[in-house]
Amino acid sequence: MGLWKGDSPKEFWRRLGTQRQGVGPMDWMGYVRFQQIKRYLHISEPQDTPISPKTWWKKLEPLNCNIRTRAKECFLPSANVLVDEMMIGFLGRSAHTIKMPNKPIRLGYKILALCDAGYTYDWELTSRVEGFSIAVPQSKRYPLSPTSSVVLQMLITLPYRIHFFTVYMDNHFSNVGLFARLHQQK
Numbered sequence: 001m002g003l004w005k006g007d008s009p010k011e012f013w014r015r016l017g018t019q020r021q022g023v024g025p026m027d028w029m030g031y032v033r034f035q036q037i038k039r040y041l042h043i044s045e046p047q048d049t050p051i052s053p054k055t056w057w058k059k060l061e062p063l064n065c066n067i068r069t070r071a072k073e074c075f076l077p078s079a080n081v082l083v084d085e086m087m088i089g090f091l092g093r094s095a096h097t098i099k100m101p102n103k104p105i106r107l108g109y110k111i112l113a114l115c116d117a118g119y120t121y122d123w124e125l126t127s128r129v130e131g132f133s134i135a136v137p138q139s140k141r142y143p144l145s146p147t148s149s150v151v152l153q154m155l156i157t158l159p160y161r162i163h164f165f166t167v168y169m170d171n172h173f174s175n176v177g178l179f180a181r182l183h184q185q186k
Contacts, residue, residue, distance in 0.1 A: 009035075040093060057125045068122060077116040077158065083151050083169040086111045086123070096127040112147070114154045122154045148178040155182065 013031040026034075057064070087105035090097050098110045112132075114122040126132050132150050144152065151173050158165055167182070 057127075060125070064125070071119075071121060072157065075116075075119050075121060077119075077121050077165070079163055080166050080168065081114055081116045081121070081155075081158065083112070083114055083154065083167060083173055085172070086113045086120075095129045098126075098128045112150055112154070114158075122157050124150050124154060126150075144177045144181065145175070147173065148175055148181075151178060152181055152185075156185070160186075 088109045089105045090108040
């Protein structure tokens with residue numbers, strides 16, 4: 001279909017199916033069946049370095065890093081910020097989606113976000129299989145869970161030289177080790 005520019009897939013399927021017999025997949029399956037199979041098939045350009053399952057967000061990283069940098073340049077958060085999880089709905093097949101039945105979006109990709117007044121200042125991608133997209137150094141004095149480490153890493157990116165911040169979070173992120181590290185960081 002990539003060679004026949006200008007046609008919609010449905011029009012391509014109808015037109016070539018009537019013109020040439022025994023040439024394409026339209027001789028063996030209908031358009032609806034093709035769409036059902038295509039939903040679970042993704043073909044991309046070959047990579048110089050193969051992307052392992054451990055680094056699934058590497059495809060997003062050039063764009064993700066650029067948007068994150070621009071988001072921090074364009075907005076100065078107020079004294080009150082929020083750390084919470086966000087869900088991006090996804091109904092396809094992926095080992096990285098997370099089910100959260102008590103959320104408005106029950107199935108999808110989970111992102112930890114640092115927000116203020118409806119603006120997302122910083123975020124980290126997460127996966128059910130692999131954890132978080134960044135590796136965070138651990139402290140021996142205040143050992144933290146991976147989630148608390150990511151929260152601390154996002155809070156460190158705040159421009160604290162300008163003013164101090166009050167951080168709001170739900171009980172999913174609240175623990176003594178994280179609060180001790182935040183107190184240590186002032």
